[in-house]
Amino acid sequence: MVFAAPAPLILAFLVATLLLGCGESDQVLLESARGALEKQKADAAIVPLKVVLERNPKSGAARLLFGKALLAKGEVAAAIDEIKKARDLGVGADEFAPVMASALLARGETKSVIDQFGATALVEKKAAADLASSLAAAHLAMEDYRGAADQATRALELVPRYAPALLMQARLKLAEKDLDRGLLLLDEALLADPRFETAALLKSMALLTGRRDMDGALAVLRKFLVEQPASVPAHVAVIGVLRQKGDLASARNQLAELLKVAPNHAEALYLQAQQQFDDGQFAGALEICERLLKAMPDNPRVLLMAGAIEHRQRAYLKAETHLTKVLKQAPNLLLARQMLAQTYLRKGEPARAIEVLQQVTQGAQADGASLALLGEAQLAMGNARGADDAFKRAAAAAPADPQVRTALALGQLASGQTNAAVGQLESLAAADKGTRNDFALITAHLRAGDKKKALRAVEALAKKTPDAPLPDLLRGRILQSQQDLAGARAAFETAHRKDPKYFEAVASLAVLDTTQGRSEDARKRFAALIKSDPTNHQAHVALAELALQEGAPPEEVGKALKAAVAADPRQPQPRLLLIELYLRDADPKAALIAAQEAAAALPDNLAVQDALGRAQVASGDSQQALSTFGRLVAQEPKNAVMQLRLANAYMAAQDLNRARSALDKAIALQPGLLQAKSALATIAVRQGRVADALALAREIQKAEPKSALGFALEGDVQLLRKDPAAAIVAHRAAFSVSRGTEGAIRLHRTYLAAGQASSAEQLAAEWRKERPADAAFVAYLGEMAMSKKSWAEAEQHFSSVVKAQPKNVVALNNVAWLMVQQGKPGAVEIAQRANQLRPGRAALLDTLAAALAAENQLPAAIRTQKDALELSPREHAYRLSLARLYIQAGERRMALAELEKLERSGDRFAGETEARRLLSELR
Numbered sequence: 001m002v003f004a005a006p007a008p009l010i011l012a013f014l015v016a017t018l019l020l021g022c023g024e025s026d027q028v029l030l031e032s033a034r035g036a037l038e039k040q041k042a043d044a045a046i047v048p049l050k051v052v053l054e055r056n057p058k059s060g061a062a063r064l065l066f067g068k069a070l071l072a073k074g075e076v077a078a079a080i081d082e083i084k085k086a087r088d089l090g091v092g093a094d095e096f097a098p099v100m101a102s103a104l105l106a107r108g109e110t111k112s113v114i115d116q117f118g119a120t121a122l123v124e125k126k127a128a129a130d131l132a133s134s135l136a137a138a139h140l141a142m143e144d145y146r147g148a149a150d151q152a153t154r155a156l157e158l159v160p161r162y163a164p165a166l167l168m169q170a171r172l173k174l175a176e177k178d179l180d181r182g183l184l185l186l187d188e189a190l191l192a193d194p195r196f197e198t199a200a201l202l203k204s205m206a207l208l209t210g211r212r213d214m215d216g217a218l219a220v221l222r223k224f225l226v227e228q229p230a231s232v233p234a235h236v237a238v239i240g241v242l243r244q245k246g247d248l249a250s251a252r253n254q255l256a257e258l259l260k261v262a263p264n265h266a267e268a269l270y271l272q273a274q275q276q277f278d279d280g281q282f283a284g285a286l287e288i289c290e291r292l293l294k295a296m297p298d299n300p301r302v303l304l305m306a307g308a309i310e311h312r313q314r315a316y317l318k319a320e321t322h323l324t325k326v327l328k329q330a331p332n333l334l335l336a337r338q339m340l341a342q343t344y345l346r347k348g349e350p351a352r353a354i355e356v357l358q359q360v361t362q363g364a365q366a367d368g369a370s371l372a373l374l375g376e377a378q379l380a381m382g383n384a385r386g387a388d389d390a391f392k393r394a395a396a397a398a399p400a401d402p403q404v405r406t407a408l409a410l411g412q413l414a415s416g417q418t419n420a421a422v423g424q425l426e427s428l429a430a431a432d433k434g435t436r437n438d439f440a441l442i443t444a445h446l447r448a449g450d451k452k453k454a455l456r457a458v459e460a461l462a463k464k465t466p467d468a469p470l471p472d473l474l475r476g477r478i479l480q481s482q483q484d485l486a487g488a489r490a491a492f493e494t495a496h497r498k499d500p501k502y503f504e505a506v507a508s509l510a511v512l513d514t515t516q517g518r519s520e521d522a523r524k525r526f527a528a529l530i531k532s533d534p535t536n537h538q539a540h541v542a543l544a545e546l547a548l549q550e551g552a553p554p555e556e557v558g559k560a561l562k563a564a565v566a567a568d569p570r571q572p573q574p575r576l577l578l579i580e581l582y583l584r585d586a587d588p589k590a591a592l593i594a595a596q597e598a599a600a601a602l603p604d605n606l607a608v609q610d611a612l613g614r615a616q617v618a619s620g621d622s623q624q625a626l627s628t629f630g631r632l633v634a635q636e637p638k639n640a641v642m643q644l645r646l647a648n649a650y651m652a653a654q655d656l657n658r659a660r661s662a663l664d665k666a667i668a669l670q671p672g673l674l675q676a677k678s679a680l681a682t683i684a685v686r687q688g689r690v691a692d693a694l695a696l697a698r699e700i701q702k703a704e705p706k707s708a709l710g711f712a713l714e715g716d717v718q719l720l721r722k723d724p725a726a727a728i729v730a731h732r733a734a735f736s737v738s739r740g741t742e743g744a745i746r747l748h749r750t751y752l753a754a755g756q757a758s759s760a761e762q763l764a765a766e767w768r769k770e771r772p773a774d775a776a777f778v779a780y781l782g783e784m785a786m787s788k789k790s791w792a793e794a795e796q797h798f799s800s801v802v803k804a805q806p807k808n809v810v811a812l813n814n815v816a817w818l819m820v821q822q823g824k825p826g827a828v829e830i831a832q833r834a835n836q837l838r839p840g841r842a843a844l845l846d847t848l849a850a851a852l853a854a855e856n857q858l859p860a861a862i863r864t865q866k867d868a869l870e871l872s873p874r875e876h877a878y879r880l881s882l883a884r885l886y887i888q889a890g891e892r893r894m895a896l897a898e899l900e901k902l903e904r905s906g907d908r909f910a911g912e913t914e915a916r917r918l919l920s921e922l923r
Contacts, residue, residue, distance in 0.1 A: 042072035060089035074265040101134035113138035133164035163193040179210040200224040348502035350380035368398030384446040469495035540564030551805025588619035622653035640670035708738035724754030827851035842871040
């Protein structure tokens with residue numbers, strides 16, 4: 001019989017079978033694996049280890065060696081799983097801890113290394129030195145140089161001339177810019193262990209970065225590869241140097257060598273993906289990235305490349321997901337931040353681009369590329385001045401940039417040489433294939449007020465980027481500012497056709513819709529955007545804002561905001577808007593729940609923590625609020641607003657002295673913080689120091705004469721002093737400085753308090769003529785008429801509010817109640833509309849019950865009143881109303897029962913006299 005040569009896979013199986021057949025012990029196989037690992041032959045080590053584990057799956061020693069082999073192959077996640085299994089199978093800390101620390105370092109979890117092993121004491125000196133070296137590396141990665149030095153010294157005390165510890169000392173010297181001493185320590189480490197891969201790599205890197213000696217670095221690496229040809233990091237380093245030299249052909253050849261020795265190693269796969277990305281083979285590169293992310297889902301480099309690929313393929317939502325994860329893992333990675341900003345710009349979300357860039361564009365050291373992106377985002381937001389400032393800073397930050405002429409042109413523009421600057425920018429924009437000069441030119445024209453030339457510049461930009469929606473958006477905004485609404489709409493529609501998910505285009509069209517009385521069209525636009533892009537939180541927020549403008553009940557607005565939160569839970573804006581909605585609606589319980597959920601989802605967001613503290617104050621939990629704001633003050637000791645928030649919490653807790661102390665600190669940090677001075681005045685009033693409050697009000701007036709706050713505060717204090725004439729003077733001054741609804745209401749109320757009804761009427765007439773759409777002021781007039789029991793006048797005011805805001809529940813409820821008071825028919829329908837908009841509200845049900853009773857629908861009225869009472873069982877007015885309804889229906893016994901409940905309560909309430917009278921009549 002003739003046997004064919006066995007295939008490689010069959011051969012491996014036969015080898016394993018022969019080993020088993022020959023009766024090789026587990027110990028012999030484990031020693032074979034250890035020897036292979038020492039020679040850096042991970043694949044050779046895995047074969048005997050699999051044999052042992054097939055025989056004995058609970059062999060802790062085999063599991064640990066298997067984990068080491070996987071780690072050597074770069075399969076970090078699988079390695080960690082095996083190392084954990086070894087620990088669970090009883091492998092001691094001396095064996096387990098150093099290996100696990102190395103694995104966690106390989107996965108970039110430096111903090112976990114310190115948290116898990118910082119206090120671990122090992123018995124065996126070599127193991128303890130190994131662990132100390134890993135701890136030194138973790139401390140160094142977190143820029144804790146003292147901690148790194150202490151651990152390296154400890155390792156050398158345990159094992160003198162221990163190469164990994166010498167390596168750490170070398171890294172510390174290099175971090176201190178002591179290149180010569182660092183290289184000497186690396187030579188010493190390589191002398192102690194000539195096959196010490198990390199030392200060879202670091203020496204090559206030191207030569208490369210410290211002396212710009214690329215040839216020297218390559219010589220070190222190639223010498224090492226002769227001894228250790230399977231060293232993946234050495235191959236990777238050679239490829240990096242060759243790419244840096246621009247020798248791409250040699251780099252490609254070196255990658256081929258790497259793929260021969262380690263075809264499945266993570267680094268080899270990453271470089272293969274990078275090569276394919278460079279070659280424009282995006283599908284293949286993305287496939288490799290997805291494979292890598294299954295094993296290492298939080299790796300910043302792989303996430304960054306995946307984000308770059310998705311961005312190039314215009315899959316912006318996927319790009320955003322990857323890049324956001326990168327910044328969560330590596331917030332200082334500038335390239336990821338810039339790419340995410342570009343992604344938001346392409347998605348039509350310039351506000352989010354500005355938010356992402358804020359961290360790297362505020363200081364004097366901001367880089368030109370980030371500032372240029374900021375300028376583009378500001379321009380997309382319609383902020384020409386902000387764009388101009390960003391472009392000028394970008395030019396100043398990068399004077400050696402090929403676009404230095406742009407910097408010169410922007411400098412001319414800043415110095416008032418507009419014509420020369422524009423001429424330069426026009427020339428640059430025409431010659432440059434990029435778009436930076438085009439944006440700068442558009443900004444320059446807009447700053448100069450020449451919208452015609454700005455439009456021409458936009459057209460030039462559009463020719464360079466024919467598929468981009470931004471030029472059409474810019475054209476539309478310029479036309480809109482010229483009141484060419486038809487032209488603006490056409491431009492926005494073009495931007496929308498190019499990218500149906502471009503939010504800014506949809507939002508701009510919606511603005512035109514609402515200004516032309518077509519709110520339903522605006523709503524449909526956002527709904528369509530949500531259908532095509534369910535995670536677009538901005539569209540949900542826009543729907544909430546539309547509902548708010550129409551006077552919709554908080555439940556409807558809140559529903560839209562909750563949908564925004566669900567669409568993208570990472571975004572703070574919808575959560576903050578939801579909390580503010582509940583706070584404004586005087587629903588502190590809902591505000592607190594929303595704030596707690598936001599804080600759990602975004603624990604590091606300062607604005608969310610601030611909102612949590614304010615919700616805690618509103619809900620009466622002043623101690624929790626003090627704790628929250630205390631933490632925020634500790635985190636932001638120079639933040640005056642946080643001191644102000646802390647003061648408000650102290651005021652809620654009735655600790656006025658500590659509140660004053662916090663306010664003093666706030667003012668010391670920010671002398672112009674008017675709210676802090678206003679709060680001090682409030683405390684002065686509460687402590688009976690009216691003269692001090694008045695002095696503070698006048699101090700604010702002097703410091704900020706264009707702010708209404710100081711004058712309004714003086715007016716309020718003068719009313720407390722029972723000096724209405726002086727209050728009128730102050731409130732008139734506040735109103736003249738800032739003509740708004742609040743000021744108009746305050747002045748009107750002051751006129752009435754002073755007995756000047758004619759002045760109040762004149763103010764109301766003038767204000768309604770000036771601001772006919774001011775529903776809040778009309779509602780205030782309705783409330784004042786109700787307080788005078790002028791039912792017809794009040795109804796007229798609230799009917800006007802309903803006409804302007806058909807979903808204004810308070811106005812609807814008041815109209816229904818006023819119609820009942822006047823004996824008018826039709827109140828039931830209006831009251832039902834209010835209850836449909838905002839179900840489950842006792843006050844609305846009470847009005848509906850009264851309306852039903854007025855139309856003699858007594859059974860329905862009684863059921864409705866009972867529902868109201870069930871929602872608010874301690875509201876005695878509702879119980880009295882129920883008793884009246886029972887009397888009206890002839891159910892005297894039921895009425896008596898309700899009235900006796902009121903009697904037993906012993907509480908005082910507005911209808912107490914009537915309740916007693918009815919009770920005596922029924923008895």
